[in-house]
Amino acid sequence: MGKRKDLQALTDLAQQFGVPLVEQVRTWKSPDPAVKLRRQVNRADRRRTRWAYTAAGCSGIAVILALTGGAATAFAVFVVLAVLSAVTSVRAYGRLRVLRREQAALPAVAPARAALPGKSSRAYEPMRRLAGAEASLAELLGQLEHDSKHGAVPAESVAAARATGAEAAAALRAVAARMATLETAVQHTSGANRAELAASVEDLRGQLEAGIDGYGELIAAAGRVVAAGTPAPTHRAVLTEATDHLAGLAAALRELSAS
Template sequence: MGDRRRRDWRGEYNDLSAKLEKHIERLPDYAQRAQEKLQRYFPPDEQSGGKPAQRPPMPARPPIPRRPAMPPVQRLAGMSLSSMAEQVPVVADAKAKWDRWNQPAAKLERRKRRASRAMTLWILLTILCGIYMVAAGTGVLNAAGTAQLPQAIAALAGVVVFGTFGARSGMRLRSLNRVELPAAPAGPPPLPPAGSMARQPMERLAESEASLAELLRQLSTPSAAGVAAVPDISVADARNTADEAAKALRGLADRIQALERGRDAAPAREKSALEAAVRKMREQLDDGLDGYGALLAAAGRAVAASGDGGLGASKDALTDATDRLAGLALALRELSS
């Protein structure tokens, strides 16, 4: 029964797809007919002697090649998790939780907890078996007060087995406590949510950071003569200033997100004031990105001038842009603090 319904559904879906593609192929004919009807009611052009204005015929479009219909399951399978995470907040939260779960530090902490719980269990079982062994050996469990040797031997075996497991768990916990995790590579900071006003500036900042890093790397690379195009101290100063400015810009973006969350939860009469504050901070964020872009442009001009021999003015422009961005980063830090 289920197979028949599935086949019927697939047949209806294929028929609907074929009809839709047939109408798409006839779109040029529909457009030609619409143009002819429009020319009938088009007002006459006075400059052409009362004759209707002649329009060039619409060029016929080539027929659209028919493509095999893709089932919905395959279309959904072709979508990447990252694109879904950018559009659906629930998927983004689930992806973030999954990433935190798979971090090496989180895995090590879970192993430590399991080893500690196992060691506690084996120690408790060892203690219980030891108490039972003493009680059976002294005759406390027997009304006649005589010792029960088989029970005492079984309890002793339990003490040995559980004690061994407890010792192994303790050694495993000790070795886990000595594990030193390697330093995790610094990945790109997470972007704000898709609906936030700070999302587009942070995407722009990430692209600018990548471009500036490449330009500064080229400026610090020695030429064939063994001399770098720009002194290392200037490149290091520009790089440090750019890092400080990026950190200040992200701090301001965090404040924008906090204000947006407060605006969404605030009463209706308070939302207008919070919305105005968000827009003002967005303008400050755009100004900071413009200053960052000025440093990026100066670095690009320096790279372009390094092959022409006229590098003096480009070096000065790079220094000036670095100084301006340093002052802007200081102002942004005061705003985001």
């Protein structure tokens, strides 16, 4: 926590030199419809799961009360709670199915080419790799979207992978923007302050590398599914696992940029 506060203080110092960090990350704070839809899907899925567990727990307690001769009032309360939770869970599942259909219906859009940092920036090479990775993922997911019509992999898994890739790319660019701010500050400082700022730049570079490695894992998973060609029960699991891993990395990067 102290390290994040220090990083924020250094960023504030960098902004004194006129670097518009807020403008640089504004696009990250305004995700595209695919990213927003994925978040809605995740919320609906969590709600469905939460109420399903609640229904199961209340049902279990009601059964125990019935078997042990518990109070009739308590038994009735838990039966009612189980029914209400089950109904809410079913409704949440219906909402989840609607959102997933909307997600699957989203058109495949090639990622817009974002301007790369200057070649002297430590963020240049990671962002160059990200640009190539985005193009590769878009091509693979386009193929999987075609294959999903023949049952090779569920359409919602392809849509989730696409939305997560876009979200992760936006988070990575936000970190790169913060790096650029600090790099400018390094040029205007000296001594201990310069060393501290330079160390923060390197720390952010490490975060970028980890995020792009995670992006590469999603590409590899999509590539394996494309290479397999024929439907297999493991396809969805392979793609979902890599998608979830990248979503976790994106969340960590967002936290870093917002700290």
